[in-house]
Amino acid sequence: MSPPLPASDEIEAIIAPYRNAEGPLLPMLHAVQDAFGHIPETAHRVIAEALNISRAELHGVISFYHDFRSQPAGRHVLKICRAEACQAVGGAALADATLKRLGLEWHGTTRNGAVTVEPVYCLGLCACAPAAMLDDRVLGRVDDARMTTLLAEAGA
Amino acid sequence: MKVYVPMDSAAKALGAEAVVAALHAAARDAGIALELVRTGTRGMIWLEPLVEVEIDGLRHGYGPAAPEDAGAILDGTSQKALGPVEELDWMARQTRLTFARVGVIDPLSLEDYVAHGGLAGLRRALGMTGAAIVEEVTASGLRGRGGAGFPTGIKWKTVHEAQAPQKYIVCNADEGDSGTFADRMLMEGDPFTLIEGMVIAGLGVGATRGYVYLRSEYPDAIRVMRRAVEIARKERVLGADVLGSGRAFDMEIRVGAGAYVCGEETSLLNSLEGKRGVVRAKPPLPALEGFLGRPTVVNNVISLATVPVIFEKGAQHYADFGLGRSRGTVTLQIAGNVARGGLFETAFGITLGEVVEGLAGGTASGRPVKAVQVGGPLGAYLPASKFDAPLGYEELDAKGGLLGHAGMVVFDDTADMMSMARFAMEFCAIESCGKCTPCRIGAVRGVETIDRIRQGDGEAVPLLRDLCETMKDGSLCALGGLTPLPVESVLDHFADEALPRREAA
Numbered sequence: 033m034s035p036p037l038p039a040s041d042e043i044e045a046i047i048a049p050y051r052n053a054e055g056p057l058l059p060m061l062h063a064v065q066d067a068f069g070h071i072p073e074t075a076h077r078v079i080a081e082a083l084n085i086s087r088a089e090l091h092g093v094i095s096f097y098h099d100f101r102s103q104p105a106g107r108h109v110l111k112i113c114r115a116e117a118c119q120a121v122g123g124a125a126l127a128d129a130t131l132k133r134l135g136l137e138w139h140g141t142t143r144n145g146a147v148t149v150e151p152v153y154c155l156g157l158c159a160c161a162p163a164a165m166l167d168d169r170v171l172g173r174v175d176d177a178r179m180t181t182l183l184a185e186a187g188a
Numbered sequence: 189m190k191v192y193v194p195m196d197s198a199a200k201a202l203g204a205e206a207v208v209a210a211l212h213a214a215a216r217d218a219g220i221a222l223e224l225v226r227t228g229t230r231g232m233i234w235l236e237p238l239v240e241v242e243i244d245g246l247r248h249g250y251g252p253a254a255p256e257d258a259g260a261i262l263d264g265t266s267q268k269a270l271g272p273v274e275e276l277d278w279m280a281r282q283t284r285l286t287f288a289r290v291g292v293i294d295p296l297s298l299e300d301y302v303a304h305g306g307l308a309g310l311r312r313a314l315g316m317t318g319a320a321i322v323e324e325v326t327a328s329g330l331r332g333r334g335g336a337g338f339p340t341g342i343k344w345k346t347v348h349e350a351q352a353p354q355k356y357i358v359c360n361a362d363e364g365d366s367g368t369f370a371d372r373m374l375m376e377g378d379p380f381t382l383i384e385g386m387v388i389a390g391l392g393v394g395a396t397r398g399y400v401y402l403r404s405e406y407p408d409a410i411r412v413m414r415r416a417v418e419i420a421r422k423e424r425v426l427g428a429d430v431l432g433s434g435r436a437f438d439m440e441i442r443v444g445a446g447a448y449v450c451g452e453e454t455s456l457l458n459s460l461e462g463k464r465g466v467v468r469a470k471p472p473l474p475a476l477e478g479f480l481g482r483p484t485v486v487n488n489v490i491s492l493a494t495v496p497v498i499f500e501k502g503a504q505h506y507a508d509f510g511l512g513r514s515r516g517t518v519t520l521q522i523a524g525n526v527a528r529g530g531l532f533e534t535a536f537g538i539t540l541g542e543v544v545e546g547l548a549g550g551t552a553s554g555r556p557v558k559a560v561q562v563g564g565p566l567g568a569y570l571p572a573s574k575f576d577a578p579l580g581y582e583e584l585d586a587k588g589g590l591l592g593h594a595g596m597v598v599f600d601d602t603a604d605m606m607s608m609a610r611f612a613m614e615f616c617a618i619e620s621c622g623k624c625t626p627c628r629i630g631a632v633r634g635v636e637t638i639d640r641i642r643q644g645d646g647e648a649v650p651l652l653r654d655l656c657e658t659m660k661d662g663s664l665c666a667l668g669g670l671t672p673l674p675v676e677s678v679l680d681h682f683a684d685e686a687l688p689r690r691e692a693a
Contacts, residue, residue, distance in 0.1 A: 055462045062404075156363060158367045158524065
């Protein structure tokens with residue numbers, strides 16, 4: 033069952049600290065996503081009104097950036113780097129094997145809701161590739177064994 | 189007993205936290221009073237986690253350390269002893285100017301920072317006029333380290349001379365290029381250097397506000413930078429009265445949202461303003477109409493972080509290093525399939541071959557090197573025959589390469605070059621901001637055309653070349669404009685792979 037939708041006053045309280053910032057929209061969106069794991073539809077009207085922008089304009093911004101979600105992710109997010117340095121040491125094979133094992137495509141979530149797997153283009157761990165990130169935890173030289181441990185930890 | 193362990197994310201990614209826990213436990217068991225300091229990384233990533241123990245005032249290295257090594261490291265019997273860290277070949281051969289403190293100090297100790305020469309540059313700059321500050325940077329020969337290599341002093345001069353009620357310093361910390369991690373390493377290892385550089389830039393051009401646009405893929409760097417800004421504000425390095433001078437500068441850390449194109453300066457400015465990260469046409473230059481339409485210096489992390497040492501040691505000291513029009517030091521980032529990967533700061537002019545075969549020690553797999561991609565996803569794949577190229581902006585350009593951010597990704601002979609060319613187009617298609625048609629649509633067609641070639645359709649090769657020309661001519665920024673570079677380099681240097689092998693007759 034999905035959690036109840038956040039109320040307007042709750043959203044207002046979250047975005048309030050950024051109202052006077054220069055270029056406040058991205059900080060607001062990050063704050064909302066940090067609180068709810070995604071940007072709920074109910075937040076759109078509140079943010080658009082606070083910044084005096086149209087909801088279409090807001091949608092344009094949200095949809096431009098890979099980070100912002102309209103739906104909650106799994107309990108954990110596993111990002112696997114697809115970029116060149118990781119490819120040079122088997123990153124693509126690692127990613128393919130992981131997706132296959134979980135029966136997922138990129139951006140998919142395991143059926144038990146434990147893990148969402150996403151591509152990422154560089155974590156700055158290019159000298160200890162292949163790299164991955166489980167939530168905010170960075171991981172280097174990830175091989176099949178390490179991935180197995182990680183997935184088990186995350187409950188996939 | 190004083191012990192140092194990096195908290196850099198590369199060290200963490202290789203298990204530094206478990207090593208720290210094991211060191212604490214081993215010290216407790218042995219009854220040793222342990223003073224454990226977290227630092228940045230020295231940049232020898234193949235030795236991470238690298239534990240350093242202070243013996244008679246010298247720091248001795250042990251690495252790569254595993255938790256089970258903790259006891260032996262503390263009692264001095266570990267087989268992983270490397271000797272004094274500063275004397276290791278990798279360290280001794282470097283000229284560390286920008287990265288002098290990284291891996292040495294506690295990144296969040298302002299006291300440590302000052303004890304190692306920090307704030308000396310800012311104190312000197314506070315006694316100079318804005319014009320003199322700009323002149324000093326110009327004299328140093330510093331060029332933008334983000335990739336384009338534009339002279340920093342000229343950019344600052346434009347902003348300095350612009351008239352406006354508010355100007356800005358924006359640090360581009362959207363280090364999205366694969367094979368680059370210098371920005372991250374600096375922000376995690378010596379954040380006050382970046383802050384100091386931004387304050388000096390502010391004094392130079394007359395800007396009182398700054399922003400660091402930091403990518404969301406770097407959570408550790410975000411935490412360190414945010415904390416460093418709080419400390420700097422508390423200690424009056426930032427604020428209304430910088431070091432008691434009566435002059436103001438304050439700054440904020442802003443987090444990106446996963447769009448590669450926001451590393452392009454105009455797209456970054458749009459993103460910072462809360463818009464879609466779409467590229468702007470130039471002119472107007474950001475130096476005249478940048479953030480919120482105001483004159484703005486947009487500089488890369490390494491460019492700004494190099495400013496303090498220029499002011500501490502003098503422009504001439506910095507300019508004395510280098511080659512041709514590439515003055516000072518370059519921070520090589522050696523990555524991918526290499527035996528020894530990491531960061532190496534040296535004067536411009538070292539050759540690609542020295543880096544790949546010498547410093548990096550060849551591939552991690554032990555197989556022959558096939559190609560090196562220099563300068564990120566928009567840089568050319570260079571074959572071994574180009575390894576005599578000296579690393580300087582103009583010098584590499586002459587070899588058909590792009591120095592860019594000086595990141596290099598090494599591939600062994602198992603690499604499928606056409607698949608790398610395809611990836612360049614695929615990446616461009618995913619990350620295109622959509623403004624220019626040749627980039628938005630061309631990259632998609634590029635993937636399809638490369639698939640045709642891979643299926644043996646030789647007639648698609650000229651089509652791909654033509655498409656590359658269109659993308660180069662018809663894109664506003666480097667994403668569409670330079671994606672053809674890696675693609676064409678594969679066609680040029682790895683032509684035998686461009687078409688599938690014909691059956692042997």
